[in-house]
Amino acid sequence: MSGGAILFDYDRDGWVDIYFTNAPTVAMAVKGQTSKSALYHNNHDGTFTDVTAKAGVADGRWSAGAAFGHYDGDGFLDLMVSNYVDFH
Numbered sequence: 001m002s003g004g005a006i007l008f009d010y011d012r013d014g015w016v017d018i019y020f021t022n023a024p025t026v027a028m029a030v031k032g033q034t035s036k037s038a039l040y041h042n043n044h045d046g047t048f049t050d051v052t053a054k055a056g057v058a059d060g061r062w063s064a065g066a067a068f069g070h071y072d073g074d075g076f077l078d079l080m081v082s083n084y085v086d087f088h
Contacts, residue, residue, distance in 0.1 A: 003037070004065040008077055010055065015042040021063035021081060034060045037081065059083065 003023030010017045022035040037059040040048035052058045061083040071078040 003063060006066045006068060006079075008068045008079075010039065010068075010077060010079070011041065012076065013042075013044075015044050017042050018048060019057070019066055019079060021066050022059065022061075024062065029062070034062065036060050037063055037066075057081075 003021040005021070006019045007016045008019070009015060010019070018040045020038045020040075022037045024033060024035045028035065036052065037057060038050060038052045039055050039057050041051045043049055057079065059081055064082050064084060066079060066081045068077045068079050070076075071080075
């Protein structure tokens with residue numbers, strides 16, 4: 001299963017930003033290794049800056065997808081990430 005991507009304006013500057021859910025390879029998963037999800041801010045010039053740490057969205061779990069919507073009434077879009085969790 002691969003990761004996903006979502007396009008949304010996380011900082012309300014009028015430009016679409018990109019969030020990628022992580023996608024470890026099968027070999028990584030077998031070894032218990034993870035990869036981190038990433039959020040890239042649109043620089044308005046065709047380039048993007050990694051703002052994952054600044055935004056606090058470096059999810060290291062096995063993510064399958066993401067969605068956004070307005071959840072808590074603060075005026076910002078909220079990000080929801082679905083993760084696989086092994087309860088064994």
